[in-house]
Amino acid sequence: xxxxxxxxxxxxxxxxxxxxxxxxxxxxxxxxxxxxxxxxxxxxxxxxxxxxxxxxxxxxxxxxxxxxxxxxxxxxxxxxxxxxx
Amino acid sequence: xxxxxxxxxxxxxxxxxxxxxxxxxxxxxxxxxxxxxxxxxxxxxxxxxxxxxxxxxxxxxxxxxxxxxxxxxxxxxxxxxxxxxxxxxxxxxxxxxxxxxxxxxxxxxxxxxxxxxxxxxxxxxxxxxxxxxxxxxxxxxxxxxxxxxxxxxxxxxxxxxxxxxxxxxxxxxxxxxxxxxxxxxxxxxxxxxxxxxxxxxxxxxxxxxxxxxxxxxxxxxxxxxxxxx
Numbered sequence: 656x657x658x659x660x661x662x663x664x665x666x667x668x669x670x671x672x673x674x675x676x677x678x679x680x681x682x683x684x685x686x687x688x689x690x691x692x693x694x695x696x697x698x699x700x701x702x703x704x705x706x707x708x709x710x711x712x713x714x715x716x717x718x719x720x721x722x723x724x725x726x727x728x729x730x731x732x733x734x735x736x737x738x739x740x
Numbered sequence: 741x742x743x744x745x746x747x748x749x750x751x752x753x754x755x756x757x758x759x760x761x762x763x764x765x766x767x768x769x770x771x772x773x774x775x776x777x778x779x780x781x782x783x784x785x786x787x788x789x790x791x792x793x794x795x796x797x798x799x800x801x802x803x804x805x806x807x808x809x810x811x812x813x814x815x816x817x818x819x820x821x822x823x824x825x826x827x828x829x830x831x832x833x834x835x836x837x838x839x840x841x842x843x844x845x846x847x848x849x850x851x852x853x854x855x856x857x858x859x860x861x862x863x864x865x866x867x868x869x870x871x872x873x874x875x876x877x878x879x880x881x882x883x884x885x886x887x888x889x890x891x892x893x894x895x896x897x898x899x900x901x902x903x904x905x906x907x908x909x910x911x912x913x914x915x916x917x918x919x920x921x922x923x924x925x926x927x928x929x930x931x932x933x934x935x936x937x938x939x940x941x942x943x944x945x946x947x948x949x950x951x952x953x954x955x956x957x958x959x960x961x962x963x964x965x966x967x968x969x
Contacts, residue, residue: 665797670922671741671898673804678915683907685746687839697795701792708814712838713795714803720791723829724784731822732780736917 741894742834743849745842747912757791757847761924763855767824777823783818783950787826791812792894794830795965797928806926809894811857812865812887813934816943823833827854848901860893861886865951874955876942877936883951884935891927894917 659704668676693700696717702708775783790810797805810830814823831850834840841849864886872878899919903912941949946956 659824664866665799667797667799667803667890667939669741669927670800670806670920671743671798672803674915674918674922677749677918678745678903678910680906680908680910680915680956681744683746685842686746687745687835688805689836689843690839694837695858697838697840698927713792716791716795716833716838717788720788720829720833721784723833724787727781727783727787727822727829728769729769730825731773731775731783731818733776 741807741849741853741898742831742841743845743852743898745844746847746907747842748848748901749905749907753844753848756851757900760847760850760855764824764828764850767876768822768829769824771782771821772818772838774819775942776859779818779948783822783826784811786814786817786823787829788824791830791833793933800925800929804922806922806929807855808930808933809853809891811853811879811894812861812890812930814940815858815861815871815890815936815951816865816883816886816934819950820858822950823858824854827858844946849896853957856892856897857894860911861890864889869951869955870902876939876946876956878950879942879952879955880935881937884931887931887934888924888927891923891930892920895923935945 667673672681683703688693693713694715697712697716698705698708699711699715702711790808790813793810797807800806817823818826828850831841831853832846835846835849836841843849851921862944867883868882869878870883872882880955899912899916902910902915903904906915938949938951942952942956946952
């Protein structure tokens with residue numbers, strides 16, 4: 656789903672980027688140490704097609720967050736009454 | 741809203757990381773075992789939902805865009821403590837895996853988009869619901885209102901942090917006006933998405949909404965009792 660919607664995502668700078676650029680604050684900003692990583696900016700390195708790259712990046716993101724989210728699930732759920740704590 | 745590295749100096753970044761770590765520890769402690777088997781799956785789903793929506797930038801005004809932050813939504817759907825875990829997962833993975841938001845700015849981003857937004861949302865939601873009739877309409881209206889304020893609070897936190905440790909030459913008054921101005925518009929987007937989402941879940945499974953459970957318990961309890969009987 657996210658991969659699908661990412662086609663329609665605005666590519667304009669976001670509010671904070673825009674405001675910091677307007678105020679000249681972005682001159683000190685530096686790229687993240689992992690800005691060249693395989694999944695930087697929700698794309699997949701090596702895939703030329705922007706849409707496909709964004710789609711796959713989004714899908715991988717959903718999967719990764721889903722796995723981490725499952726961790727939250729096991730943390731916050733009440734143990735069943737029979738469970739040993 | 742994701743801050744890159746280098747915008748704010750090291751001492752303020754480290755301070756923010758320490759505060760964020762403290763809040764996450766409190767979130768971990770207070771949320772352990774708090775949701776039952778019906779509501780616990782929602783925690784993971786909310787993380788996925790917010791991550792997906794954060795990737796979708798909606799255009800606001802000329803030449804700029806915004807995206808859902810989700811602190812208000814998470815706080816109302818799963819409660820503030822679980823919401824801290826949800827936002828921590830989302831914002832950390834964005835920085836670590838997708839290079840969205842700087843690594844040294846992670847503490848600042850966790851503080852602004854997660855903790856500040858969640859704390860403001862939870863307090864304001866509880867306060868407004870005390871004053872208003874306990875109906876579905878007020879819950880949706882309050883959720884939307886809380887969403888706008890939560891975005892402004894995150895933006896305000898950024899301006900405050902910048903005033904403490906900004907690396908460039910700046911005029912704090914004009915930074916404030918510029919950052920807050922654009923975030924009023926983004927806040928309206930946040931309010932629409934938050935209000936619609938809370939409204940849709942209230943219409944189908946009101947018992948799943950943490951913020952509503954206290955106020956709309958009647959029919960839910962009835963169903964549970966009849967099932968048990």
